[in-house]
Amino acid sequence: xxxxxxxxxxxxxxxxxxxxxxxxxxxxxxxxxxxxxxxxxxxxxxxxxxxxxxxxxxxxxxxxxxxxxxxxxxxxxxxxxxxxxxxxxxxxxxxxxxxxxxxxxxxxxxxxxxxxxxxxxxxxxxxxxxxxxxxxxxxxxxxxxxxxxxxxxxxxxxxxxxxxxxxxxxxxxxxxxxxxxxxxxxxxxxxxxxxxxxxxxxxxxxxxxxxxxxxxxxxxxxxxxxxxxxxxxxxxxxxxxxxxxxxxxxxxxxxxxxxxxxxxxxxxxxxxxxxxxxxxxxxxxxxxxxxxxxxxxxxxxxxxxxxxxxxxxxxxxxxxxxxxxxxxxxxxxxxxxxxxxxxxxxxxxxxxxxxxxxxxxx
Amino acid sequence: xxxxxxxxxxxxxxxxxxxxxxxxxxxxxxxxxxxxxxxxxxxxxxxxxxxxxxxxxxxxxxxxxxxxxxxxxxxxxxxxxxxxxxxxxxxxxxxxxxxxxxxxxxxxxxxxxxxxxxxxxxxxxxxxxxxxxxxxxxxxxxxxxxxxxxxxx
Numbered sequence: 176x177x178x179x180x181x182x183x184x185x186x187x188x189x190x191x192x193x194x195x196x197x198x199x200x201x202x203x204x205x206x207x208x209x210x211x212x213x214x215x216x217x218x219x220x221x222x223x224x225x226x227x228x229x230x231x232x233x234x235x236x237x238x239x240x241x242x243x244x245x246x247x248x249x250x251x252x253x254x255x256x257x258x259x260x261x262x263x264x265x266x267x268x269x270x271x272x273x274x275x276x277x278x279x280x281x282x283x284x285x286x287x288x289x290x291x292x293x294x295x296x297x298x299x300x301x302x303x304x305x306x307x308x309x310x311x312x313x314x315x316x317x318x319x320x321x322x323x324x325x326x327x328x329x330x331x332x333x334x335x336x337x338x339x340x341x342x343x344x345x346x347x348x349x350x351x352x353x354x355x356x357x358x359x360x361x362x363x364x365x366x367x368x369x370x371x372x373x374x375x376x377x378x379x380x381x382x383x384x385x386x387x388x389x390x391x392x393x394x395x396x397x398x399x400x401x402x403x404x405x406x407x408x409x410x411x412x413x414x415x416x417x418x419x420x421x422x423x424x425x426x427x428x429x430x431x432x433x434x435x436x437x438x439x440x441x442x443x444x445x446x447x448x449x450x451x452x453x454x455x456x457x458x459x460x461x462x463x464x465x466x467x468x469x470x471x472x473x474x475x476x477x478x479x480x481x482x483x484x485x486x487x488x489x490x491x492x493x494x495x496x497x498x499x500x501x502x503x504x505x506x507x508x509x510x511x512x513x514x515x516x517x518x519x520x521x522x523x524x525x526x527x528x529x530x531x532x533x534x535x536x537x
Numbered sequence: 538x539x540x541x542x543x544x545x546x547x548x549x550x551x552x553x554x555x556x557x558x559x560x561x562x563x564x565x566x567x568x569x570x571x572x573x574x575x576x577x578x579x580x581x582x583x584x585x586x587x588x589x590x591x592x593x594x595x596x597x598x599x600x601x602x603x604x605x606x607x608x609x610x611x612x613x614x615x616x617x618x619x620x621x622x623x624x625x626x627x628x629x630x631x632x633x634x635x636x637x638x639x640x641x642x643x644x645x646x647x648x649x650x651x652x653x654x655x656x657x658x659x660x661x662x663x664x665x666x667x668x669x670x671x672x673x674x675x676x677x678x679x680x681x682x683x684x685x686x687x688x689x690x
Contacts, residue, residue: 452638
């Protein structure tokens, strides 16, 4: 009879013989993380990943009781919140973690922008990251509708109507998203399908690719650090040093999510009424607020364009340029800092922050 | 013609023909696969009884300087009674981004909460982002009942 350590060694040996795990372990042992002034930003990708894992976990739990449909969504949420033991907690964690995940993704994205991590050879890491970010927004937008409350109903009307204003493809896209001309129970069914099947599948595949790229290419270093001689560079082993720090931070994040969920449980609101006016003070989720607020400020007509179309075109173009940053930053490709891009980045951050605050206050 | 003179060109011709045949078949096969999928994604049109006139309320149900929401087919409508007691009705769909508008008795206007769009009581867009006036309904009063109907054209 073998004792446990021998049993583990035996299992390891059995697997190693078949799959060559030694190589992966050697890779993990060899991998290092650069240590420098900007190292703190390395943790935000991991935090985003951790929050995504929480989302998958709590999302599956919610699926045990949630019933999609115009006559059942809101009611099943009420059931989860009032009848199911700790249902309020699971639902609150799902909502809070979703918001923090978008926040962590924002920080991850901007820190990579400012440290120019997207520069050669990491262009595709940036692009997969950007697509993941858009998918995360898609998760947020589709998930927001699922409780079928008043706010969600109008947010979906506005959001899908914006899609509908895109020239040529807009109208068919709107019909496809809404499952008809208007936001109805058909929209809810579709959003449910996107939220729990389509998006998780695509997101997980891309996430695997994104993380694989990071493993293959190693951590990116800021321009100033890369220029140092190898004798001046400090590093730490990925395992166990960096991983343990990651885990400690994950525990902190889990505690933050728990505290927020317990002390600030998420509201359910009023059930959606298809024929009631939009309530005063209606706002989208905070991460759409800066765009929403900008749309409010654009007048009905600017020159020959409808204001909303102008807003869509500007935001669409800005988003496209943002995705293509690795190819636009010529200096970055030569491993040089790019003051113009840095300044632009700060203007964008300032714009988002100011518009978000204005959106909250007004 | 002697076939043995240039066997390669003959073979190439046959190869091209086969590629074309197989390629065409592949495209046809893909089409027959994707067409039903694409059609499936487009929701079927649900037939709707064509409304021409709708009885919304009794005249005495709507006091001056208030409004009443009603459903016109699948869309919301709004019936407004002004301070002077006159009736007007509009589609309540904001022309900006599809939100549902409301009557603000305190401001004496029609207001959309989503993006602070404003219309006067004739439905004209007067402030904020709406690009067009609200779609008006015709209002008729018969035997103390308010009827709305879609305006022709």
